[in-house]
Amino acid sequence: MTMAGQQRSRLRKVRIYGVLIALLGIMMFPFYTMFSSTFKPESEIFSSPATLFPNDPSIEAYLAVWGQTDVLLWIGNSFIISLGTVALTLLLAIPAAYSCARNEFVGKRSFLLSVLVVQMFAPVVLIVGLFDVITSFGIYNSYLAVIIPAAAFTLPFNVWMLYGYFQTIPVSLEESARIDGASQLQILTKIVLPLTKPALVASVTYTFLYAWNRLLFVLTFLTDAGKYNIPRGVFSMVGALQTDWRMMLTVSVIGIIPLLILFAFLEEYIVAGMTAGAVKE
Amino acid sequence: MGTVEEYTEPPADSRLERGVHYLWQNRLAYLLIAPAAIFLLSVVGWPIFETFRLSLYRSPADAAIETYVGFQHYVEILNSDIFYQLLWQTGRWVLLGVAGKTLLGLLIAVHLRGDIRGRKFFRTAFLIPWGIPYAISAVVFRWIEHPQYGYLNAILLKLGVIDQGMGILGSPDIAWLGVVVADVWIGTPFMAIIFLAGLQSIPEELYEAAAIDGAEKWHQFRYITLPQLKSVILIATLLSTIWTFVSFDVIWTMTGGGPINTTATLVIWIYQVGLENGNLGRGAAYSVIGFLFLMAFAVIYLRIYTRGGDEL
Numbered sequence: 001m002t003m004a005g006q007q008r009s010r011l012r013k014v015r016i017y018g019v020l021i022a023l024l025g026i027m028m029f030p031f032y033t034m035f036s037s038t039f040k041p042e043s044e045i046f047s048s049p050a051t052l053f054p055n056d057p058s059i060e061a062y063l064a065v066w067g068q069t070d071v072l073l074w075i076g077n078s079f080i081i082s083l084g085t086v087a088l089t090l091l092l093a094i095p096a097a098y099s100c101a102r103n104e105f106v107g108k109r110s111f112l113l114s115v116l117v118v119q120m121f122a123p124v125v126l127i128v129g130l131f132d133v134i135t136s137f138g139i140y141n142s143y144l145a146v147i148i149p150a151a152a153f154t155l156p157f158n159v160w161m162l163y164g165y166f167q168t169i170p171v172s173l174e175e176s177a178r179i180d181g182a183s184q185l186q187i188l189t190k191i192v193l194p195l196t197k198p199a200l201v202a203s204v205t206y207t208f209l210y211a212w213n214r215l216l217f218v219l220t221f222l223t224d225a226g227k228y229n230i231p232r233g234v235f236s237m238v239g240a241l242q243t244d245w246r247m248m249l250t251v252s253v254i255g256i257i258p259l260l261i262l263f264a265f266l267e268e269y270i271v272a273g274m275t276a277g278a279v280k281e
Numbered sequence: 282m283g284t285v286e287e288y289t290e291p292p293a294d295s296r297l298e299r300g301v302h303y304l305w306q307n308r309l310a311y312l313l314i315a316p317a318a319i320f321l322l323s324v325v326g327w328p329i330f331e332t333f334r335l336s337l338y339r340s341p342a343d344a345a346i347e348t349y350v351g352f353q354h355y356v357e358i359l360n361s362d363i364f365y366q367l368l369w370q371t372g373r374w375v376l377l378g379v380a381g382k383t384l385l386g387l388l389i390a391v392h393l394r395g396d397i398r399g400r401k402f403f404r405t406a407f408l409i410p411w412g413i414p415y416a417i418s419a420v421v422f423r424w425i426e427h428p429q430y431g432y433l434n435a436i437l438l439k440l441g442v443i444d445q446g447m448g449i450l451g452s453p454d455i456a457w458l459g460v461v462v463a464d465v466w467i468g469t470p471f472m473a474i475i476f477l478a479g480l481q482s483i484p485e486e487l488y489e490a491a492a493i494d495g496a497e498k499w500h501q502f503r504y505i506t507l508p509q510l511k512s513v514i515l516i517a518t519l520l521s522t523i524w525t526f527v528s529f530d531v532i533w534t535m536t537g538g539g540p541i542n543t544t545a546t547l548v549i550w551i552y553q554v555g556l557e558n559g560n561l562g563r564g565a566a567y568s569v570i571g572f573l574f575l576m577a578f579a580v581i582y583l584r585i586y587t588r589g590g591d592e593l
Contacts, residue, residue: 003513023385024406030466031409031434036474037424049435049446082440092317099313106303111314113583120579122527127570128335128555128564129328133564155317184309213414215530221554226456231416234321235534238420245424252417259413267405270412274471277476 034208038250045246061250068244071251073226075258078212081146081229085211086204088151093158093203098188100159101166112163118135121158123149124160124216134221145221146229150214154207161276165190165199202273205266212259228253333570336564341520349564356479363542363550371526378525381465383518386472391506393473394480404474413472419534422463427448450536453479453543460535460544464528472517479513494569516585523578527571547571 037045039057065071098110121129130149139145142280173195174187182190191202215231222228228236237248263270304311336354358364389407393400412416425433428448437443449459483506489500507514527548532538538545538553545553551571556563556585 016392016395016397020397020403023389023392025402027407027410027466027469029432030418030425033425034421046430048429049438050430050432052432052435052439092320095313096317099310103307103310105307105310108310110312111318115317115321116581116583118321120523120575120582121325121329121572122523122548122575124527124529124552125575126325126328126332127552127563127566128568129330129332130324131556132331132335132561133324134329148324152321155321209412213412215414215416217532219389219533231414231530233418234414235416238423238534245427245430248420249424252420255417256413260409261410263405263412265587267401267408270408271404272473272475272476 006164015227034252036147036250038246038253040246042246059207061246065247065250065254069247069251070233071230071254074230074251075255077143077227078229078255078258080143081150081218082208084143084147085154086149086207088147089154089158089207090200090203092151093155093162094188094193097159097162098166100163102171114158114161116134118152121153123153126218127216131220141222141224141227143227146217147211148201148219149209149217151207154210157206157273158203161199161203161273162196163281164276165196169195198269198272201266202269202276205262205270206273209270223278246248296559304363314580315387319517323556329572332565332568336569338562340560340562340565350562354563355569358563358570364543367545367547367550370543372456373553374464374528374546375522375525377461378464378468378528379518379521381461382468382472382521382525383514385465385469389469389473390480391502393477404477407473408470410466411468411474415467415528415530416534418467419463419531421564422459422466422553423450423535426459440546451540453540456536456540457544460532463535464525464531468521468525472521475513475517476510485510512585515583519582519585523575523582526574526578 036052036054038061039059040051040054041056041058044051044055072083096111100112134140134149135146137145137148139148169192173191177187177191212229213231215235218227218229218232222232225236230251234248234252237244237251244265335347337349337351338347338351339353376417393403393407397403425431426449428434428446428451431446433449434443434446438446450456487509488501489503491505496504526546528546529548529552532544532546532549536544538549547567548571551564551567554560554567560563
């Protein structure tokens, strides 16, 4: 490469990193406002115009939040709802996906297509009918009233994700186990599922995030404040007559910490799940 | 499993018997999909049916006194001004939102492509806005746009763009813009990740050849990146269109559809009328109109997705 060429490619590098860092700054700015506000003392957070850096940083808000809000309860409820949704979805999706991957039968194509259509049917458009049905089930105001619809709307992604993955596992592995006298259930749990780990991790992460993040179902089907999850808790604080912004932002920070941990460890699986449907090879 | 077993019995003579026999032969396959199928039928299928049924009834909060009114809800909706206002606001919301997410996503993706040190870090960081609760993002943007204490006003004042604080979300003229910004921020990471995956499947040789020919950066983008990325962009914008169309949590948390309904979209109105006001019948009729839009999107999506027919 010529000197001029080298210089050009170095300039190009600088430009690319410059743009990336600028974009990152824009995308991180809301987080910055959230974090920096929680480190301001009460007098400073309600000063106008806002100070861009806390003048006198303190962790006061993080000490007060446990007593002044129900943040621990909300996090606990978020875990109950998210883990419940994950369990129910997998329990339904694994057998269905496995059956479709291993058998040809009348109705398979319509089943898979209608599952895809459910994916299109966003819950909010169904919310009026769903409200009627949830009340008929007699589960209104219970965790199940949130877990059941959340499982229904994460099921399509899970069925398709696992269906695609099961197809890549050679049938020969299962056949030799069958010759050794293993039952269908044993083959699924002992041989197939361990090989499906990457897809399962992607499924679990997607479902967990979906249930953790959505406000709609909790807003509509839970009126008992003791069962609120994090989004609903935050929403209840902003809906109050006098919004306590400092406490609310502190709750928000605490509410996303479990997710940040999840991202740090499982980023690749999340990305794999996100791109599974949209990018065809 | 069913299909592997040899079928030896003589063919059954009646259609019904043959059908029953087929089911029996494939019983395991059907048994395994049955829970999921029954679950979806009752949790999604039944509500769809209920929505259609309810839309034909005048049904106040107390469902016991509902009365059949036929298509009256639809007639009233089509004759109301708010419906056309909602269509316009929904169109504006979707178009601006999808355009913003697509452009920002592309911008991020093309810069993350190639030999970037710390790409994993950048990718994770860019991903975060997508993965946190929408309600939290919404309150953070409410905070940023707060008329007295917000950071946006503070910055604009410092830069001298404005000389006194402005209330964005309280203004019927610009509140919609304040909400679109939050939605674009939330939706951009998905687009960036999808585009990045698409970009990485473009053969490097194409760019090398173009570089030798001395093609400008912009020309490379225009004549290599865009055509190669076409199908990915198509799918991603369509998905984004659907998700933006049905986006609820952000608007509901930021403005609740106000001020004076200027940030309401069709799905916000479904919730407002059907659940907040307790007018299930009218809300259901709006839902059916929402279904029609989704059906149109779904048909296009399935067309693209099953193109070539190799997927099923």
